[in-house]
Amino acid sequence: MFKQIICTGVLAAAVIANPANAQTFEETLELTYRSNPTLQAERAGVRAIEESVTQARSAWLPSVSAQASISSTRTEQSGGFFGNRTDSVTPQNYRIDASQAIWRGGEITGAINQAEANVLAAREGLRTTEQTVLLQAATAFLDVRRDGAIAQIRRNNVEVLLAQLDAAEDRFEVGEITRTDVSQAEARLASARAQLAAALSQLAASRARYDAVVGQYPATLTPEPPLPEMPQSVEDALEIALDYSPVLRAAAFNEDSAIANIRSARGAYSPDVSLNASASRTNDQNLSGDQTDRYSVTASVSVPLYTGGLNRSRVRQATFNADQARIRVIAARRQVEEVVTTAFNTLIASRSVIDSSQRSVEANEIALEGVQQEAFVGLRTTLDVLNAEQELLEARLTLVSAERDSYVAGLTLLQAMGLLTAETLEISGDPEPYLSEPTRANFDLTPWN
Known part of the structure; x- marks a missing residue:
């Protein structure tokens, strides 16, 4: 059983180390950007919302319709002074109607402005989804790289403990150590084997998660590139976020939509003025072959006098919705400030963890070497060596996890500022030009590569 686990670990390590099928960080993001179903669904939703602008603008354009009808009537009459008689009539009617809105009191204009604001808000929602999926x-x-490195460290630890156990058994045979020392080495080896199995299981779970997001299982993953330049202070990060954050921008566009809806609702109080025109022709198609043509042009005015409080209620409702949207902008701003501040401080803390972990690894390497030399001359026990190896192992694992956490913290800060986009990451193959251009902040981004 353990041989199978070791073989699995060797295969996993081979996948990580083999450069033949190398897949870069940028290629992973590009593949996700093009094929992720969540992004594709969001883009389709934006396309659907964009059609509302065309529908709203159509109210200002003329409406033209045509009608045509033909019928056949056969009349048979028998007896009487003229004897039997049969009459057939096949009348034909043609009609064209046209209507043009002249004045709607701001109702149509408000609906157009509302639709345009909704489209902009939907595009910011797409930017939010894009950043979430890319993150x-x-x-x-x-995670795959971290868990692969952890599995490799665990496998190396098993090999070291196997050699340590062999050495302990040899020393026990010659009487240099006791049976207790051998048992301690066996216990550490058994624990290391269990930890290796858990690490391989975690690596398999991370690979499955990669497949769910990216759309394929990872092959060889090359080291990730350096992060872009980060703000030097939380104030700089907040300034950028207030310009770029899609959450805040979407809330602002939703407020614009609500305000436009008020104008549209108030337009129902105004008179409606329209111009109507029609032309028709009727052919009797009987014995006389009569043909009648009619033309008409009508200007109509409709003034609402009493609607049972409907229009007033709609204006109040639109006003309340606008108040809600305005308050949500304030809430979105506070949310952005909280997320950016948290992400910035997490990034700073993660860098400190990396620095401490690197020093810990260096110190534990020196300590292990010293303990091994002291144990060789009988000044240290087998347990001392095992403890030193365990401390070095934990330091290396902490460093691997800290490097991953720091990188994720940097990406999270970019997302919080609204900069984790295809443009910032220099991802090629933008499927649709949906994203509105955000206000440019005074911040020089170092290219991703």
């Missing part, structure tokens, strides 16, 4: 793909990439 998921990047995290999945980093």
